[in-house]
Amino acid sequence: MQQISVISLGVRDLARSKRFYVEGFGWKPVFENDEIVFYQMNGLMLGTWLEDKLQADSRRGELKRPGAFSLAHNVPTREDVAPLLARLAQCGGTMLKAPEVPPPGGLAGYVADPDDHAWEIAWNPAWKIDAEGHVHFGL
């Protein structure tokens, strides 16, 4: 099955990270303890996990930044992109790229979370997103 169950992001300060995700994105944790916060997403979990725990669990050496990945969150309209980027920047994020029209159309900008993980905030009219937030590929 083509399935991802969790994205775990290494974080250094849970409260700082929560401010970005809870106040910035407006998301609610489904679980939290003193080392991890889980958010129930569209068919998968987002975990923000103290970096030393993630490092030990995955048997890795020093985790580096910026990592070679990004995450994207799509919004319903073109007009939603800039205000959400601004709010995320006010909640501890760092602007990476102001909104631009990408080659296929739409509108997208990037912001880094307080732990330097890149989030693209995008309006992409070619990709259908259903009532549960599930994204379907389209051109």
Place this chain on the structure above:
Amino acid sequence: MQQISVISLGVRDLARSKRFYVEGFGWKPVFENDEIVFYQMNGLMLGTWLEDKLQADSRRGELKRPGAFSLAHNVPTREDVAPLLARLAQCGGTMLKAPEVPPPGGLAGYVADPDDHAWEIAWNPAWKIDAEGHVHFGL
């Protein structure tokens, strides 16, 4: 809406990466061109994107490894964990952690993809996964 639309992984060789995802995991691309391969996942997209393109698009400097994140793929039974880890290692992956029973129970190991992105392969009986592969939090 609590929604992630894309996970983009920076890759250095699309064919090498495809071998891991297509032959290792057994997944089928929904789209590919000379710089990106998209896989339709459970309510979101996995994109494997040439690293210099991802770097330019997100306005970042050099992308580093290992990044401070991991992805997880859950399997239906305890017996599925070890064979999938072994197949992924045969398809260009690197074993990070042999399967162990984590504190909450279940079974999980880690493998890095050919671009050093960590994947946890887990059996977690506490998390429900429906017929569409959508994961629901549980304890």
